[in-house]
Amino acid sequence: xxxxxxxxxxxxxxxxxxxxxxxxxxxxxxxxxxxxxxxxxxxxxxxxxxxxxxxxxxxxxxxxxxxxxxxxxxxxxxxxxxxxxxxxxxxxxxxxxxxxxxxxxxxxxxxxxxxxxxxxxxxxxxxxxxxxxxxxxxxxxxxxxxxxxxxxxxxxxxxxxxxxxxxxxxxxxxxxxxxxxxxxxxxxxxxxxxxxxxxxxxxxxxxxxxxxxxxxxxxxxxxxxxxxxxxxxxxxxxxxxxxxxxxxxxxxxxxxxxxxxxxxxxxxxxxxxxxxxxxxxxxxxxxxxxxxxxxxxxxxxxxxxxxxxxxxxxxxxxxxxxxxxxxxxxxxxxxxxxxxxxxxxxxxxxxxxxxxxxxxxxxxxxxxxxxxxxxxxxxxxxxxxxxxxxxxxxxxxxxxxxxxxxxxxxxxxxxxxxxxxxxxxxxxxxxxxxxxxxxxxxxxxxxxxxxxxxxxxxxxxxxxxxxxxxxxxxxxxxxxxxxxxxxxxxx
Amino acid sequence: xxxxxxxxxxxxxxxxxxxxxxxxxxxxxxxxxxxxxxxxxxxxxxxxxxxxxxxxxxxxxxxxxxxxxxxxxxxxxxxxxxxxxxxxxxxxxxxxxxxxxxxxxxxxxxxxxxxxxxxxxxxxxxxxxxxxxxxxxxxxxxxxxxxxxxxxxxxxxxxxxxxxxxxxxxxxxxxxxxxxxxxxxxxxxxxxxxxxxxxxxxxxxxxxxxxxxxxxxxxxxxxxxxxxxxxxxxxxxxxxxxxxxxxxxxxxxxxxxxxxxxxxxxxxxxxxxxxxxxxxxxxxxxxxxxxxxxxxxxxxxxxxxxxxxxxxxxxxxxxxxxxxxxxxxxxxxxxxxxxxxxxxxxxxxxxxxxxxxxxxxxxxxxxxxxxxxxxxxxxxxxxxxxxxxxxxxxxxxxxxxxxxxxxxxxxxxxxxxxxxxxxxxxxxxxxxxxxxxxxxxxxxxxxxxxxxxxxxxxxxxxxxxxxxxxxxxxxxxxxxxxxxxx
Numbered sequence: 001x002x003x004x005x006x007x008x009x010x011x012x013x014x015x016x017x018x019x020x021x022x023x024x025x026x027x028x029x030x031x032x033x034x035x036x037x038x039x040x041x042x043x044x045x046x047x048x049x050x051x052x053x054x055x056x057x058x059x060x061x062x063x064x065x066x067x068x069x070x071x072x073x074x075x076x077x078x079x080x081x082x083x084x085x086x087x088x089x090x091x092x093x094x095x096x097x098x099x100x101x102x103x104x105x106x107x108x109x110x111x112x113x114x115x116x117x118x119x120x121x122x123x124x125x126x127x128x129x130x131x132x133x134x135x136x137x138x139x140x141x142x143x144x145x146x147x148x149x150x151x152x153x154x155x156x157x158x159x160x161x162x163x164x165x166x167x168x169x170x171x172x173x174x175x176x177x178x179x180x181x182x183x184x185x186x187x188x189x190x191x192x193x194x195x196x197x198x199x200x201x202x203x204x205x206x207x208x209x210x211x212x213x214x215x216x217x218x219x220x221x222x223x224x225x226x227x228x229x230x231x232x233x234x235x236x237x238x239x240x241x242x243x244x245x246x247x248x249x250x251x252x253x254x255x256x257x258x259x260x261x262x263x264x265x266x267x268x269x270x271x272x273x274x275x276x277x278x279x280x281x282x283x284x285x286x287x288x289x290x291x292x293x294x295x296x297x298x299x300x301x302x303x304x305x306x307x308x309x310x311x312x313x314x315x316x317x318x319x320x321x322x323x324x325x326x327x328x329x330x331x332x333x334x335x336x337x338x339x340x341x342x343x344x345x346x347x348x349x350x351x352x353x354x355x356x357x358x359x360x361x362x363x364x365x366x367x368x369x370x371x372x373x374x375x376x377x378x379x380x381x382x383x384x385x386x387x388x389x390x391x392x393x394x395x396x397x398x399x400x401x402x403x404x405x406x407x408x409x410x411x412x413x414x415x416x417x418x419x420x421x422x423x424x425x426x427x428x429x430x431x432x433x434x435x436x437x438x439x440x441x442x443x444x445x446x447x448x449x450x451x452x453x454x455x456x457x458x459x460x461x462x463x464x465x466x467x468x469x470x471x472x473x474x475x476x477x478x479x480x481x482x483x484x485x486x487x488x489x490x491x
Numbered sequence: 492x493x494x495x496x497x498x499x500x501x502x503x504x505x506x507x508x509x510x511x512x513x514x515x516x517x518x519x520x521x522x523x524x525x526x527x528x529x530x531x532x533x534x535x536x537x538x539x540x541x542x543x544x545x546x547x548x549x550x551x552x553x554x555x556x557x558x559x560x561x562x563x564x565x566x567x568x569x570x571x572x573x574x575x576x577x578x579x580x581x582x583x584x585x586x587x588x589x590x591x592x593x594x595x596x597x598x599x600x601x602x603x604x605x606x607x608x609x610x611x612x613x614x615x616x617x618x619x620x621x622x623x624x625x626x627x628x629x630x631x632x633x634x635x636x637x638x639x640x641x642x643x644x645x646x647x648x649x650x651x652x653x654x655x656x657x658x659x660x661x662x663x664x665x666x667x668x669x670x671x672x673x674x675x676x677x678x679x680x681x682x683x684x685x686x687x688x689x690x691x692x693x694x695x696x697x698x699x700x701x702x703x704x705x706x707x708x709x710x711x712x713x714x715x716x717x718x719x720x721x722x723x724x725x726x727x728x729x730x731x732x733x734x735x736x737x738x739x740x741x742x743x744x745x746x747x748x749x750x751x752x753x754x755x756x757x758x759x760x761x762x763x764x765x766x767x768x769x770x771x772x773x774x775x776x777x778x779x780x781x782x783x784x785x786x787x788x789x790x791x792x793x794x795x796x797x798x799x800x801x802x803x804x805x806x807x808x809x810x811x812x813x814x815x816x817x818x819x820x821x822x823x824x825x826x827x828x829x830x831x832x833x834x835x836x837x838x839x840x841x842x843x844x845x846x847x848x849x850x851x852x853x854x855x856x857x858x859x860x861x862x863x864x865x866x867x868x869x870x871x872x873x874x875x876x877x878x879x880x881x882x883x884x885x886x887x888x889x890x891x892x893x894x895x896x897x898x899x900x901x902x903x904x905x906x907x908x909x910x911x912x913x914x915x916x917x918x919x920x921x922x923x924x925x926x927x928x929x930x931x932x933x934x935x936x937x938x939x940x941x942x943x944x945x946x947x948x949x950x951x952x953x954x955x956x957x958x959x960x961x962x963x964x965x966x967x968x969x970x971x972x973x974x975x976x977x
Contacts, residue, residue, distance in 0.1 A: 070962070071961055071962050071965065072962070073818070073821070073891075073962075073965050073966075073969060074814050075814050075818070076818060076891070076894060138890075141881065142881040142882050142886075145881050146881070149880070156924060156928035157927060157928055164924060167928060168920065168921070168924055172916075175916050175920075176913055179909055179910070179913035182909065186893065186897060186905070186909075187897075189894075190894070190897045
């Protein structure tokens with residue numbers, strides 16, 4: 001039995017107290033240790049992703065499984081059960097990458113309570129790895145809840161002026177959602193008597209249809225808050241705007257993916273029959289979120305808030321693609337959804353990080369007051385244009401491919417959903433308008449205060465994989481194929 | 492092996508009687524008596540633990556006491572909390588806690604030890620009074636007016652509940668001709684619908700309910716907890732309340748299992764407990780949300796937790812032979828253990844804040860993380876545990892409890908419990924926000940005495956440790972379940 005996945009989860013969790021002590025003793029060395037440890041975790045994640053790419057597990061199968069009995073008492077049993085497949089491995093990789101980049105970006109942007117900050121980053125990373133690798137519903141729920149705690153403190157302690165409000169709103173929304181999700185899990189468990197189980201592989205495909213409706217609704221609420229879907233999204237603009245930029249990167253790049261992952265692994269994976277019956281509703285909600293996010297983004301003056309609404313728009317694609325496959329049988333939808341999660345993480349992650357730099361250098365994030373970045377901050381402006389291109393879904397960034405696949409699958413489900421093609425158009429529109437106002441306008445002053453080459457290089461790490469992926473999209477799509485086949489087969 | 496508990500009883504008895512003499516002998520160093528009591532309690536815990544881990548089924552004190560695992564669990568919990576209270580008292584108010592204070596604590600501990608093992612109604616009542624009477628004095632030990640008022644209120648309510656219990660005992664003796672709990676239970680089994688028996692059962696619910704802080708017998712709790720010196724509030728919330736539960740488990744469950752109060756199928760004991768559980772957790776949580784003072788908030792949260800514990804009683808009384816019953820009762824006992832740890836930690840933190848900052852309102856907690864980082868951390872873990880956030884200990888016991896009542900008949904109670912649990916995070920998170928996110932009046936470090944830090948470290952270790960490895964604790968709790976029906 002392999003122990004790589006446990007290493008992936010527990011290395012960051014154990015690193016957490018260690019970096020706390022190190023950073024307390026010496027900030028400089030503490031940050032170096034953080035970078036080193038995050039790089040090691042990224043190495044482990046890369047190894048795992050490579051394993052999955054090299055031998056993609058067959059539909060319904062998982063790679064690198066670990067299973068031990070954790071609690072067993074009378075009829076109640078609970079396993080520590082980890083595994084990975086083509087759905088989780090891209091998310092594992094991108095989470096490890098973004099954690100490293102967030103730490104890199106935090107050096108300049110975080111200047112108080114560093115020991116606690118870095119300790120919480122690793123707590124977050126470990127918990128998120130647990131979410132993406134758990135194959136037991138209760139274990140999944142535990143990691144899911146643990147993720148909330150560091151995020152609550154990130155927003156509340158290191159956030160902007162309205163951080164208190166944003167932190168409380170975040171925790172109350174997401175906790176309420178996940179409690180309802182837990183109710184759904186318990187309902188399934190008890191409904192499966194006399195052979196109850198929390199293990200995802202043994203539940204998938206074996207839950208009678210009568211037992212699927214209520215848990216589908218419960219898990220929908222839990223995941224819709226995280227993804228987030230309109231109207232469960234109101235915590236997100238507040239949380240994003242108040243969170244420090246490296247944390248916005250993790251929030252948009254990693255935390256939202258928990259919702260998308262949950263929809264694919266649990267809502268569809270465990271309750272496929274009920275999902276198919278109500279797929280039209282999910283498609284409608286997804287479409288509505290896409291449009292709502294795009295239109296709301298047009299109206300934003302705050303750069304960060306605009307990017308936050310872009311996230312709502314982009315994550316709507318994930319839900320839309322997933323359910324389009326269920327209706328039409330066209331595998332592009334789920335494959336596109338998985339690719340979309342990966343590309344969105346990097347594209348929007350880079351935009352959030354960039355907004356942090358812009359605020360740091362220019363002192364504001366208000367789009368109307370940011371003028372002439374092309375002359376005063378040429379490097380920043382160049383990255384802003386490229387990252388916007390990635391977010392718009394402009395070739396040669398792989399986000400183009402993802403959105404294309406999702407829209408294609410949507411059309412094969414219901415032709416009317418062809419209107420979704422308007423979403424990228426609106427997105428392109430407000431990004432270009434933002435670029436026109438910030439980059440192409442005339443500056444008010446002449447002083448140049450740009451990012452240094454090191455920071456510039458860190459942005460390359462966000463954007464280069466997106467370009468590579470449009471050529472080598474098989475890296476994600478090939479392992480994603482059996483996942484899509486499996487989910488379609490269930491329905 | 493039975494001698495081990497006899498030795499523990501003798502040690503506590505001796506310390507109760509002899510500690511006041513120190514007042515004559517050494518008028519300066521009050522803490523000496525605290526150290527002695529801590530040592531005695533430590534020894535007693537060790538003795539009980541050794542006995543509980545190597546049990547020998549020998550009748551003990553005739554049929555009055557039975558040294559079973561159920562008693563062992565409760566003896567360990569209550570003595571452990573008392574030890575934490577004694578240790579915290581060492582630093583709390585050096586001047587006013589004299590040897591009499593420690594002697595009274597010792598009496599209470601002795602009462603709780605005997606109560607844990609009682610299998611006879613009269614023995615149980617004597618132990619109950621031995622535990623309760625000293626706490627009436629202790630609640631008013633701090634000679635502030637509010638403390639005295641709270642103590643008087645507590646004493647009057649306590650006396651009333653004792654009277655109710657005594658009346659219930661006399662009724663059940665009149666009906667059954669025995670004070671032996673197993674004999675009483677036997678009678679109830681063969682007379683499942685005696686109206687007078689029903690009255691006695693409901694009187695037991697009311698009498699024990701006062702100590703267990705079940706709604707509607709909870710009114711005294713917030714006042715008493717707020718007025719009493721905080722170590723004593725800790726004792727009341729985390730120890731004597733648990734004594735209420737052991738009495739309820741021994742008597743009520745034995746007496747009322749399968750018992751139908753009237754011939755109507757609606758009015759069964761399981762339904763009575765279900766309604767009480769729902770009321771208790773909801774009233775506790777909703778009232779906690781509006782509190783302005785920390786001790787009152789914790790008091791209401793303690794009421795809410797009693798509601799969760801009652802859920803296991805519902806599962807047990809509904810069908811005592813089912814696996815849901817043993818799951819539920821295990822959950823109850825496990826949650827009692829967890830609640831003692833979590834609430835003990837929370838109250839000790841509140842006590843330390845009160846002692847160092849001289850404030851009990853929630854505003855005192857603003858920015859506490861800068862001023863008292865260890866206390867702030869302990870408080871946070873305790874509150875998250877009370878809210879049932881995984882992977883802390885409170886999560887597991889609540890999960891067992893909710894699973895136990897997920898039959899179609901009582902599924903609504905599980906849903907209500909989970910929603911209550913989610914709701915409670917509302918006010919717990921608000922305190923955590925004050926501690927870590929809000930700015931306080933000052934950022935100056937405040938001293939955290941070493942005894943408190945040691946106790947906090949042990950409690951945090953238990954909360955996280957049980958949370959990560961719950962199997963052992965579940966086994967320990969479930970080992971006590973077969974003792975319930977004798």
